[in-house]
Amino acid sequence: MSRASSLYRLQEIDSSLDRVQVRLAEIDHILQGSEVVQNRRMELAAAEAEWRGAQAATRTAEDAVTLQRGKIEQTEKNLYGGVIQNPKELQDLQQEAESLKRYLGTLEDRLLEEMVAAEEAENRRDEAQDLLATAEENVAEEHEQLHGESATLLADLRRLQAEREAGLESADQRDVALYTDLRQGMGSVVVARVNDGSCGVCGLILPASAIQAMRSGDKLERCIQCHRFLYAG
Secondary structure: OOHHHHHHHHHHHHHHHHHHHHHHHHHHHHHHOOHHHHHHHHHHHHHHHHHHHHHHHHHHHHHHHHHHHHHHHHHHHHHHOOOOOOHHHHHHHHHHHHHHHHHHHHHHHHHHHHHHHHHHHHHHHHHHHHHHHHHHHHHHHHHHHHHHHHHHHHHHHHHHHHHHHHHHHHOOHHHHHHHHHHHHHHOOOOEEEEEOOEEOOOOOEOOHHHHHHHHHOOOOOEOOOOOOEEEOO
16 A cells, blocks of 8 residues: 555545544534523523413402402492481592492403413413423434434444554554644645546646656655645545
């Protein structure tokens, strides 16, 4: 195996390792806590807070109606109880009773509005509970699948690490050291495959003599434009 092919194979293994490790990190993040479930829990908490507020407003409106009815009852008792005989006082009580009854109508309308709002808030809370339950069920199913995928990926990781160790043993250690340094600056592609006579990364057209030299010799050639190692295949 040529020096270029050894590094190209090492690069393929490293790229596969990168993909496996990225996916394992993604799975671990998902298993740590589903964003969908967290959002549904926040939505439920907001819906429950709204429902509790609507209930409190309804109770306040009910208390106001009860208090107003008590005032009306007491006023009518004074009006029709026969204790007050003065016509002017009776007239004032009559007007007060009528005013209290008018305001009672306003309070009852307000109570009805609060009851409707409370019912709507309860429906939204129930819907939020259903959405959360569905999300948790979906996540539980997804987690089961992800655990299976994670086990497969861990097996792939161990296999790739063993292949990398074998590749390192067969490669020139000076080439590996240079490859490692370049990978930190160039990213995952340090060895560019030659495609149709061009560098597979930057597209520079290579002289036919250079390609022939890559295939026949054991010298590491580098692209004069992007400075990556070249592998003719």
